Amino acid sequence: MKTFKLGGVHPEENKISAGKAIEVLPLPAKVCIPVSQSLGAPSKVVVEKGAMVKTGQIIAKGESFISSNVHSSVAGKVTKIDDVIDTSGYKRQAVFIDVEGDEWEEGIDRSPEIIHDIVSDRDTIIRKINEMGVVGLGGATFPSHVKLMVPDGKKAEYLLINGVECEPYLTSDHRLMLERGEEMVIGVKILMKALGVGKAFIGIEKNKQDAIVHLNVICSKHPGVEVVPLKVKYPQGGEKQLIKAVLNREVPSGKLPIEVGCVVNNVGTALAVYEAVQKNKPLIDRVVTVTGKSVAKPSNLLVRIGTPVSALVEFAGGLPEDAGKVISGGPMMGKALTSLDVPVVKGTSGILIMQGAESKRAAALNCIRCGRCITACPMGLEPVLLAQLSENQLFERAEKERIMDCIECGSCHFTCPAGRPLLDYLRLGKNKTGILIRNRGKK
Numbered sequence: 338m339k340t341f342k343l344g345g346v347h348p349e350e351n352k353i354s355a356g357k358a359i360e361v362l363p364l365p366a367k368v369c370i371p372v373s374q375s376l377g378a379p380s381k382v383v384v385e386k387g388a389m390v391k392t393g394q395i396i397a398k399g400e401s402f403i404s405s406n407v408h409s410s411v412a413g414k415v416t417k418i419d420d421v422i423d424t425s426g427y428k429r430q431a432v433f434i435d436v437e438g439d440e441w442e443e444g445i446d447r448s449p450e451i452i453h454d455i456v457s458d459r460d461t462i463i464r465k466i467n468e469m470g471v472v473g474l475g476g477a478t479f480p481s482h483v484k485l486m487v488p489d490g491k492k493a494e495y496l497l498i499n500g501v502e503c504e505p506y507l508t509s510d511h512r513l514m515l516e517r518g519e520e521m522v523i524g525v526k527i528l529m530k531a532l533g534v535g536k537a538f539i540g541i542e543k544n545k546q547d548a549i550v551h552l553n554v555i556c557s558k559h560p561g562v563e564v565v566p567l568k569v570k571y572p573q574g575g576e577k578q579l580i581k582a583v584l585n586r587e588v589p590s591g592k593l594p595i596e597v598g599c600v601v602n603n604v605g606t607a608l609a610v611y612e613a614v615q616k617n618k619p620l621i622d623r624v625v626t627v628t629g630k631s632v633a634k635p636s637n638l639l640v641r642i643g644t645p646v647s648a649l650v651e652f653a654g655g656l657p658e659d660a661g662k663v664i665s666g667g668p669m670m671g672k673a674l675t676s677l678d679v680p681v682v683k684g685t686s687g688i689l690i691m692q693g694a695e696s697k698r699a700a701a702l703n704c705i706r707c708g709r710c711i712t713a714c715p716m717g718l719e720p721v722l723l724a725q726l727s728e729n730q731l732f733e734r735a736e737k738e739r740i741m742d743c744i745e746c747g748s749c750h751f752t753c754p755a756g757r758p759l760l761d762y763l764r765l766g767k768n769k770t771g772i773l774i775r776n777r778g779k780k
Contacts, residue, residue, distance in 0.1 A: 422676070
């Protein structure tokens with residue numbers, strides 16, 4: 338069974354909601370839509386307080402090369418434009434809308450009919466993906482149209498589609514592959530056409546056997562698209578780990594997948610591409626897993642962007658009495674929320690409600706130099722060294738030790754017998770080192 342070779346761990350899978358079909362979450366009374374929902378520059382608000390907007394109407398325009406449009410996920414009245422703390426914990430400018438009905442922008446095809454024929458050419462595909470605000474839904478939220486604009490001197494050979502969903506508890510991609518597989522594969526074909534490649538691989542871990550079987554049937558009708566079963570191993574969903582597992586190619590340090598002829602997209606992104614190009618639908622909703630060992634109704638919900646997390650928790654049966662922590666994402670890479678009032682954004686893959694006992698960190702002890710974090714690191718780094726450099730603010734040395742190659746998977750933190758907060762220090766170090774690098778470039 339294919340997998341990546343370097344490092345990795347196997348945390349308890351806890352795919353509690355895997356058998357739960359996608360349900361549509363009812364519209365909330367209000368939404369709060371941050372205008373910075375992609376990895377890149379914030380978008381510029383193009384609506385004013387008091388304006389009436391329709392579902393699918395653009396409310397913030399991405400004006401930088403690496404930026405993304407943001408659309409209203411509801412119809413209603415703009416009540417204010419103000420800062421809000423989002424799921425990342427940072428303040429972002431946002432558009433607040435009181436919901437009044439659900440009138441959609443003209444031209445959006447809401448019919449269930451699947452459109453198989455891809456009539457758009459490459460330029461039209463990239464333009465539509467840009468206009469519709471599609472970003473990577475695997476977590477990084479990189480603007481999808483930028484990925485399709487291969488730099489001069491580089492050539493895309495393969496498209497890899499990430500259906501791994503290796504993060505414990507999360508099942509939104511799994512359900513999407515089962516329930517929207519046909520549209521998703523058409524989205525894959527659209528991406529292939531935009532890149533000019535003849536081969537695409539959909540990587541899926543073997544714990545999703547039903548998805549593997551289902552997509553194999555669909556892909557038999559789409560030449561050039563192949564399902565690749567993978568060994569269950571975390572973090573197989575990292576793009577560099579996926580490339581190694583499927584093609585046995587290694588992306589050099591500091592480089593992007595295109596360096597080895599690959600472009601990687603998530604299955605949710607492929608579906609969003611289908612809806613953007615074939616249905617003229619902006620990215621205004623996404624599937625979110627709401628789960629936890631004490632959650633009354635673990636669910637996979639189709640949620641409008643801007644919906645408060647509290648609405649998802651309420652739908653799933655409310656906050657359990659033994660809840661200790663609510664996390665946006667999964668237990669390995671997710672971030673704890675300080676409030677349930679934060680809005681769902683394009684990058685929200687799951688809401689995990691952890692039990693109090695389960696969520697408590699072990700007391701941090703002195704490092705015993707066991708080397709387990711080094712063995713577990715899928716990027717071949719020395720997490721214990723990088724954490725020490727970050728703690729002591731030695732960021733230039735951290736840069737030389739390749740801290741920017743860290744994918745923040747948390748494997749080091751997970752495996753540390755001393756309970757050292759390695760991931761916290763690595764995230765801090767990456768942030769500070771990144772600032773150092775950017776400031777150096779301005780001189």
